[in-house]
Amino acid sequence: TSRFTQALTETLEAIQEIRAGNRQGYFWGRLSGRAREVRDFAVASQWRTDASNRASGLLFQFGIDVFRAAAMLTVLFSDLSIGQMLAVFSYLWFMIGPVEQLLSLQYAFYAASGALSRINELLARADEPQYPGGVDPFKGRDTVGIEINDLKFSYNDEPVLNNLNLSIAPGEKVAIVGASGGGKSTLVQLLLGLYTPQAGTIRFGGSSQQEIGLATVRDNVAVVLQHPALFNDTIRANLCMGRERSDEACWRALEIAQLAHTIRQLPAGLESVVGRSGVRLSGGQRQRLAVARMVLAEPKVVVLDEATSALDAATEYALHQALAQFLQGRTTLIIAHRLSAVKQADRVLVFDGGTIAEDGGHQQLIAEGGLYAQLYGHLQH
Template identity: 55%
Template sequence: MSQSSTLNIKDEQVTLAADAIGTQGTPPYSWQRIFDLVLQHKGLLIKAHIIAILATLATVPLPLLLPLLVDEVLLNDPGWIVAGLQAIAPETWYGAIYYIVAITVITILLRAIGVGLGVWQMQQFTVIAKDVTYRIRRDLLARVQGVSMAQYETLGTGSVNATLVNDVNTIDTFIGTTVGKLIVAVLSLVGMTLILLWLHWQLAVFILLMNPIVVYFTMRMGRHVKSLKKKENSALDAFQQSLSETLEALQQVRAANRDRAFFDRVRGKAKNVKQHSEAFTWKSDAASRLSFLIFLVGFDIFRGVSMLMVVFSDLSIGQMMAVFGYLWFMMGPVQELLAIQYSYNAADGGLSRINSVLNLQQEGQYQPKVQAFNQPDKTKVEVRDLVFHYPGKQHQVLDGLSFTLNPGEKLALVGASGGGKTTLVSMLLGFYQPDSGQILYNGHDIRDIGYEPLREQVSTVLQTPMLFNQSVRFNLTLGRELDDQACWEALRMAQLDETIRELPEQLDTELGRNGIKLSGGQRQRLAIARMILQDPKVVIMDEATSALDMATERELYQDLAPFFAKRTTLIVAHRLSSIKQADRILVFEDGKIIETGDHESLLQQQGTYHKLYR
């Protein structure tokens, strides 16, 4: 890309796909895609299905054994069960006590085996589900990590948190628990159907014809439950967003004596959650109970028909009791089939919200084409004809802005609030794309440099730095491996070392939410120490010392003078004491540079600067 060319970004859209990395986006998650992820665990799937078959073989005969003893022992009509027991025991054991005790022991053993196999089978599906949900969360985190700043400004953190936790958990539950139980339920129903057909095919056909009625009503109610679940999730989103905002700003809210109003707002969101959760909970419970009622009505009808079959057909009393046992035993698998409808609807709603996060607009990641910062010389920054407006707004925040920040220079940018200074700082870091114009470092466009190398060498200290509820060391290094000596040296340069040495655990002291254990000025100096450790080529001080008194600020800049002498520095400030640290001052108004010079010359011009600082 030519250094002299002025690039119109709107005309470059066709080439962005070729230059950007990772902007294609993560494909949306469909049930087919999740199924494909599950199939990647073929070994575990085969194992789980084999275990499910064994569990079915162990549990399906249970309702049959003891009832048939009624015919074979109590009604003195020996059959295959008695014959089988006689084949494995001496003749002296023959009798009702042996038969009943033996079948009872066998039944207990089969139940225990069935439970053990069920746990083993569930373990296989849990491993599969956790892997799938880990991949989903990994993709979601990648999208949030790369979200464009324009999208980030409208992004509710509570909504994203709910998706990463609650919605992904619904997928986890559906795959790990519901589907695992479904396989056993289906196999059990198949096994029970075969046994019922063997016992009395006419009665079995009648039972099978009634089952679709239960399925039909369940699906109808399930669709209504899905709609209720979406409303509940939306209410939870709003509550989490409001709560997180209030907690993050609790000190300022309380200082403004507005904590009652803010928490009333949170309580209002909580009331919405209560209302929607009430509707979802009792209506879904009612739907489940109605489905179960249909099953019980069918159960009573089946029992009546079974007794009639004893009277009018060859169905024995023992076989009738076996049918009763299977009807009751069938309740578990049928309930699992009913539950999958609700679990699927909840998971499907979560899936749509997961895809909404995956659809977040991404920041363009450009392949580095040049190495702009590999020279030992100081860095030159150029802004050429920069034009920018926020999406959905007509007003141009930056209107043909041009200036040069010479290597090693300290340049101050001043102007009234709302003039576009903070927007410019964001654009110098590549957070926003200009409508037209260029930003160059050592003559190279930031898109040719790439954002990672750019942000490694351009460090910003903000008026309100973000501090984490972790140790002083972590807040200094942001997880980089740096020795304590480097940390203490940076703190010394930022005039904060004595303060940190007085803390109970020094570098290992936890700072609390947003660094609440430090004063405003101490938080700013900690952010300056963090910047020093980054060792950048370009430093941007955006109201970075506004919380310091003028004497402390003057001493700080004196201590930082050797550090700044080796770097190119942009100071964005309103305070005169900060501005006087600069070699040159630019006066910023309505997205343009209207005055330039040093402090004395600008005062003599009797212009905007004179009005601001006379």
């Protein structure tokens, strides 16, 4: 059943790509195969269960009949009275019910063992660490700085970040660039406490995550991802995420995200439903909706992880211009491969092999002719 459910979910989520590649036949066939597996296993399981129950009942009744025959012979060849024989039969009938319940118990256990193993697998997973917290370095400040000391993180013993040291001043805009797999997005997960580092500390405003508590960190640090998650709900619900926000605030956030004009053209406006995973919006519109969501959250620290990769040049320029005023005075991390996004930053960090290979301004790194210059094709040959 789990294999069928997984195949069904994957097929529905990727239906547009499947149709675009004209692979409907293959994937519906795979799904039908999984459905047939569920049917065949269900039929076989039910047949075996019924057969086992009937076989057990037949064996049990056979045992009773043997006992009766033995009792009758005992009466014939001994001095056991008819009343004593009936008493023995009565005891036997009292025993039949509990014994049959014990026999049926094993079938119930086998039926539940599959689900039980999956539940135990889920319960065996380690919970997210719960830090005591109590310190709030964000309170009463417009923003805070970030300090990372000797940070180490590995996926299955494969190092991703190796003794990373980084200091970002309050209100500074820092761009992080580098080849894929260099640890940029992993750093974002670590900043939010979604991953736990093997060693090192992350501090916001001089206080570590353990001292602050993950709930407080996530309330004040907002991330806009390249592929944001959207719910099959209204524009308003996707913007507010359960927070109480006025219509005016929603429209203001959409104006900054360069999406207000598009939403106003929809018949229901803020009440328009975006569909499963935002299917009724384009990739660029989904990214801009995520930017508006970040603006509504009013964070003290902002992380933009390839947040404008799906936008055309003109829209991206307008978005950066509108965001500049909002991000003014907020510590901002910009993870990007596009030069237009990197140029918004005060400082550029180049990740290579889990460490910072280069650190400096855009023009300075281009002039040095190192890895940054190679990434953007400015190396002078």
